Amino acid sequence: MTIRTDMATGSSGFGRLLLAFALGAVMIAGAVNGESRSITIASTTSTQNSGLLEWLLPQFTAQTGIGVQVVAVGTGQAIRIATNGDADLLLVHHEASEREFVAAGLGIARHPVMHNDFVLVGPGSDPAGIRGMNDVTSALRRIGSGEHVFLSRGDDSGTHKKELELWQSSGFDPRPASGGWYRESGSGMGATLNTASAMDGYALTDRASWVSFGNKGDLEILVEGDTRLHNPYAAIVVNPERHPHIHANEAQAFVDWLTSRKGQAAIAAYRVAGQQLFFPDAVPQAGAADGH
Numbered sequence: 687m688t689i690r691t692d693m694a695t696g697s698s699g700f701g702r703l704l705l706a707f708a709l710g711a712v713m714i715a716g717a718v719n720g721e722s723r724s725i726t727i728a729s730t731t732s733t734q735n736s737g738l739l740e741w742l743l744p745q746f747t748a749q750t751g752i753g754v755q756v757v758a759v760g761t762g763q764a765i766r767i768a769t770n771g772d773a774d775l776l777l778v779h780h781e782a783s784e785r786e787f788v789a790a791g792l793g794i795a796r797h798p799v800m801h802n803d804f805v806l807v808g809p810g811s812d813p814a815g816i817r818g819m820n821d822v823t824s825a826l827r828r829i830g831s832g833e834h835v836f837l838s839r840g841d842d843s844g845t846h847k848k849e850l851e852l853w854q855s856s857g858f859d860p861r862p863a864s865g866g867w868y869r870e871s872g873s874g875m876g877a878t879l880n881t882a883s884a885m886d887g888y889a890l891t892d893r894a895s896w897v898s899f900g901n902k903g904d905l906e907i908l909v910e911g912d913t914r915l916h917n918p919y920a921a922i923v924v925n926p927e928r929h930p931h932i933h934a935n936e937a938q939a940f941v942d943w944l945t946s947r948k949g950q951a952a953i954a955a956y957r958v959a960g961q962q963l964f965f966p967d968a969v970p971q972a973g974a975a976d977g978h
Contacts, residue, residue, distance in 0.1 A: 724753035725936045728765075728773035730844060731874040733919070734758035736894035736963055741956045746943050752936050760843025760874070768792065768922075771929030774937040776922040779844040779892075784920050793922035794934070797941050798967040800953050801918040804848060805896060806909035807879075808834075808888035816888075822912040823856035830858040833867040835887035839878050840870025844917075849890045852914065879905070892917055894963040918967065921945075947972050 733739050734756060743754045757767060761778040768776045769792055776793065778784060787793045806825055808816065814834045816825040829836055830853075838860075839846040853860055860868040869887065871878040875895040882889040883903035891899075896907070921941045926934040943949045945968035953966050954973025966973045 723751060723933070723936050724755065725774040725933050725940060726755040726757065726772070727775045727777055727940070728757050728759065728763075728767040729777040730761055730764065730779055730919075731758050731876070732779070732845075732892045732895045733777060735874070735876055736898045737958065738894070738953070738956055738964060742944075742949070742952055745952055746940060746949070749948075750939055750943065752939060754940070760839070760841045760846065762842030762844075762847070768924050771924065771932065774924055774933045775940060776924070777919060778922075779917055779919045780847045781918060781920070783844075783847065784922060787922060792925055792928060794925050794938075795922065797921045797945055799919050799921050799944055800950075800964045800966050800968075801916060802893045802964050803910065803917050804845070804890055804915040805893055805907045806888065806890055807882070807896065807905045808908045809886040810904045810906050811886070812906075812908060814888065817906075817908045819909050820911055822852055822909050822914055825909045826853055826856040827858045829888050830856070830860055830863075830868075833863065835867050835869065835882075835885050836860065837878050837882040837885070837887045837889040838868065838870045839875065840872045841874070843874075845875060845890060845892060848917070852890070855914070875899075894958075897958050897961055897963060919964075945969070 729739065739756055747753055757764070757773060759767070761780045761783060764776055764778050765783055765787055767773050776787070777799070784796050788796050806816070806822055808814070814829045814832050816828055819825045838849055864870060869881070871881050875891055876899060878889055879891060879899050880901055881887070883901055883905050886904065921944060923934055923937040923941060924932045926932040947969050950966035950969040950972035953964050954962065956963060
């Protein structure tokens with residue numbers, strides 16, 4: 687079992703322990719030959735709130751005896767936590783940031799794990815008239831030019847980074863409207879969707895968070911299927927040369943399991959309301975037919 691959290695700070699040593707308790711990261715206990723072994727994963731709110739990690743981690747622990755703590759935050763914050771040495775492993779979803787992390791010598795290697803996709807949601811009344819559009823940047827331009835309420839996470843998460851990239855591609859800059867029709871929640875995906883629902887606003891969300899979200903109100907998926915909405919996730923072991931206390935062997939064991947046929951099949955098998963939320967990338971044939 688793990689507990690959601692949307693913020694994190696900390697440093698190595700004692701700060702690492704405080705971080706785990708302050709954020710409510712819960713240990714899944716494991717032992718091998720009487721010696722306790724564990725890792726801390728800095729991951730995203732989407733892997734946590736969708737229930738995926740609660741599905742995967744007990745299987746990994748049962749097979750390896752390695753316990754897992756999870757700090758679930760936005761991708762940007764997860765990377766900062768790992769940079770400080772307060773996590774052994776990253777599991778996040780912003781490829782450019784991941785490659786920068788490895789190139790800087792902070793991580794050992796980037797391992798593609800899985801993907802899903804982003805969708806653009808909004809009120810059923812759809813005042814911007816974007817329903818069914820297959821070009822997400824055109825849809826964003828229509829929202830912006832009409833000054834229709836748009837909820838941004840505004841938290842440096844992978845979703846927020848993707849949203850900003852899409853706005854840039856659209857040629858429309860929403861930042862001058864911050865606090866007006868363009869609202870930055872500074873929160874996780876669930877809180878942002880709650881606000882969008884309450885304000886009849888539009889928002890970008892990953893599909894896993896959307897399917898798992900229980901307070902949709904009048905919100906609907908209005909734009910999906912654009913190839914630019916592809917959302918890959920990767921795992922990176924933190925470099926023990928930067929932080930000697932890192933449990934690199936145990937973290938690599940998790941990466942090896944996650945990217946094995948068994949781990950990839952477990953990812954593909956996870957369902958919410960009968961819907962597959964994540965699609966394996968390391969062993970694509972381990973999962974069902976990829977619809978995204």
